[in-house]
Amino acid sequence: MNDPIRESMLKKSKAAKRETFGKTISFLAIAVIVAVVAAIFYFVASKGISTFTQNGVNFWDFLTGSTWNPGSKGADGKPLVGALPMILGSFFVTILAAIIATPFAIAAAIFMTEVAGKKGTKILQPVIELLVGIPSVVYGFIGLSVVVPFVRSIFGGTGFGILAGTFVLFVMILPTVTSMTVDSLRSVPRHYREASYALAATRWQTIYKVILRSAMPGILTAIVFGMARAFGEALAVQMVIGNAFTVPNSLTTPASTLTSVLTMGMGNSVMGTLSNNALWSLALILLMMSLIFNLVIRWIGNKGGNTK
Amino acid sequence: MKKKILGLLTLMATMLIATGCQIKGEVMNVVGSSALQPLVESAGESFSKIHPDLYVNVQGGGTGTGLAQVQGGAVDIGNSDLYAEEKSGIDASQLTDNRVAVVGITPIINPDLKVSNLTLQQLSDIFSGKITNWKDVGGQDLPITVINRAQGSGTRVVFESAVFKNGEKAIKAQEQDSSGMVRQIVATTPGTISYSSYSYINDSVKTPAVDGVVLSHDTVVDNSWKIWAYEHMYIRKDMQKERVHEFLNFILSDDVQDNIVNKMGYIAIKDMKVEKTLDGQVKSIE
Amino acid sequence: MSPKRVDKIATGVIYAMAVIIVMILVALLAYILINGLPHVSWSFIVSPSRVFEAGGGIAAQLFNSFYLLVLSMIISIPLSILAGIFLSEYAPKNKLTDFVRTAIEILSSLPSVVVGLFGFLVFVIQFKIGFSIISGALSLTLFNLPLLTRNVEESLQSIHFTQREAGYALGLSRWETVTRVIIPEALPSLITGIILGAGRVFGEAAALIYTAGQSSPALNFSNWNPLYINSPLNPFRPAETLAVHIWKINGEGIIPDLNAVSTASSAILILAVLIFNLIARSWGRRLYKRLTGAN
DSSP states (O other): OOOHHHHHHHSOOHHHHHHHHHHHHHHHHHHHHHHHHHHHHHHHHHHHHHHHHTSOOOHHHHHHOOOEEEEEEOTTSSEEEOOHHHHHHHHHHHHHHHHHHHHHHHHHHHIIIIISHHHHHHHHHHHHHHHHTSOHHHHHHHIIIIIHHHHHHHHOSOSOSHHHHHHHHHHHHHHHHHHHHHHHHHTSOHHHHHHHHHTTOOHHHIIIIIIHHHTHHHHHHHHHHHHHHHHHOOHHHHHHHBOOOSOOOSTTSOBOOHHHHHHHHHTTSOTTSHHHHHHHHHHHHHHHHHHHHHHHHHHHHHHHHHHO | OHHHHHHHHHHHHHHHHHHHHOOBSEEEEEEEOTTTHHHHHHHHHHHHHHOTTEEEEEEEEOHHHHHHHHHHTSSSEEEESSOGGGSTTOOGGGEEOOEEEEEEEEEEEOTTOOOOEEOHHHHHHHHTTSOOBGGGGTSOSOBOEEEEEOTTOHHHHHHHHHHOOSOOOOOSOEEESSHHHHHHHHHHSTTEEEEEEGGGOOTTSBOOEETTBOOOHHHHHTTSSOOEEEEEEEEETTOOOHHHHHHHHHHHSHHHIIIIITTTTOEEGGGOSEEEOTTSOEEEOO | OOHHHHHHHHHHHHHHHHHHHHHHHHHHHHHHHHHHGGGOOHHHHHSOOOSSSSOOOOHHHHHHHHHHHHHHHHHHHHHHHHHHHIIIIISOSSHHHHHHHHHHHHHTTSOHHHHHHHHIIIIIIISOOOSOHHHHHHHHHHHHHHHHHHHHHHHHHTSOHHHHHHHHHTTOOHHHIIIIIIHHHHHHHHHHHHHHHHHHHHHOOHHHHTTTOSOOOOOOTTOOOTTBTTOTTOTTSOOOOHHHHHHHHHHHOOOTTHHHHHHHHHHHHHHHHHHHHHHHHHHHHHHHHHHHOOO
């Protein structure tokens, strides 16, 4: 007995099928991404760890040593792979650039979303998006021909160093941080603002006490991304920081970052040798450092979210 | 709309698979030293004109990459600034060396410096950090800023082996990745000194004489200019492709040596009156 | 100080900082354009580059940049949208999801040179694709996916929950709600994300040096059959993009007019990004109107 109604009730509806389909393919997509992430992690980790397992470098010496010359051996017969100068250099430029960029990015975002309205957005947004598309090489060359001489004329020395790197990175991460901050300010529901104004708060009070707090996790994410970009940026920084493997003792003497050493050394070393493995260890440190940053910011974000 | 996108994707996929199966035309991969890249690239262009179905794909990436990849068989030819024996991690016995050109390397200094001659000993003292002011070598009172090429760079190895005769160690100094960067920094930063292969020299930097000799084609060929090296194109000993051998012969032909090698600031192999062995011994060729 | 006073001061400060930013940005753009545009001419855009003589152009490089952009976007946009949907709509709120998110974020901080080397060892060597546009596009996809996925998730999350409830109330399934209600609503911010990603792809050099390569076959612009090695559409040919070209000639170039070529290329690169932005934006606005009925 064929009852069409019974059949259609029992069969999965079209919508349900589509739902399954959608869920499946979106799951597959995330699975692909996770697989890729895992592959890259494994790749970097396995190559980076071999410095310590195959070449017998002490991990602690690697982190705290201050001489980087993988091609030759030190007085104690151990390879000279001390990454401290680069680790400090990376930390300094990243944190300094983020410290300078954050207030500017937040101000620009507030300007675009709260103060100037549509007109401000119309001017600023395209300019900011345009800046993301400038290749880091071009940033580097502008840094080399404008920022470095500028630093030199004010602070003396050669002009190459952490300060020049900070300036270049500041401009480079500004668009990323700003546009993400704008997104998070925009996603604050309108009734928050209305409620605040209804309580007779001024615009600044509304911005400061309501909007910024409610958007805090988003802003923090924006900063992490900015720092991540600063961290991972190689070509531009490499041109202005001077690439000297010394522990930085001032902002205007040549220093180096993890990425600049990585980029410079890769082509000049043979895969599988210590010189090459040591570079992958730097990449591994880079990953671990951004993991730590990430966890810290997440923790702050959670705290902010709870008190909201 | 989704269907359209899906259709487009399918089309793309089929296209990719189709192309993957049968490419019309042969590719020869040459990878390595960026200093040698422009030379091989223009030789490759001329070679492709004779063989229109062949494309010579020349990539930089550095001497280390070139040697490692040719050894692993991933590319046909590996360009190198150094003898394969000089690079750790490379088994030179598997490779055949083809010396295709000679390159002279010269110190370069900021054009505002009042120094026009340096001795090899002075160079050694400057790059090992014993001399730190230009007034000690006859210039004005200005601190010396040394710019090195990256560790492992071919140009740096050649320069240091010619200058550091007694096992001196290079001072910790700024390092740069490429000849172009070095040239630009030396041109604009007061008191800087570095070194560069002859093909990259232009008016923006000053090239002092070394021990009274000025770098030129003629001073390199008789070894009166001491800082020079061969540019190598390595292939695997078991290389089967005929086109690869043909291409190497093409580069060594008089036509290419005269019209491309010498014009680009390198020195043709056939012009050399001396020969340098792996351990740095120089003897004259009859 | 009265709140009104504070409000005035704060507004002033925000204005001042916005002005400073605009000034920095405008100065930067002006610097690039003023230095570069005088060297740009039609023949520069359409003629092939030269290795050691003056007077070369950037025809192939410009084409390669766009082709690579399109290919990598074709791969990464669907993937990241689907993955973003999963993270935003389906993923259970647990430690595992958090872990996946963190992993994706960390990936985005990987220097592009590492991504490039990964692409080199995996696509170029392991999969034997060789230095090619497709290897470059895949590497750029790796490089772009984290940011795009993150952006999709955030855009979807920022849509007000009432929209979702309205969808469910109409009897739509979750998938239908997302594709028919949420995505159209989130389109403007999705497009912003895509434009940002495209800008990064356009300007990326380090990830491409080892994958798409630093040289380009002499292209035959009259042969559009992708089966030929000299066809512009062949995705298996090596391709130097504009950003890589700028990097290469500045690093190791020996052409005498290096400075002119480099500044002109930078200017063209920026103009290309600008044009791309305008097109994507107007196209996005049209799509948004059609899908949402908004005016």
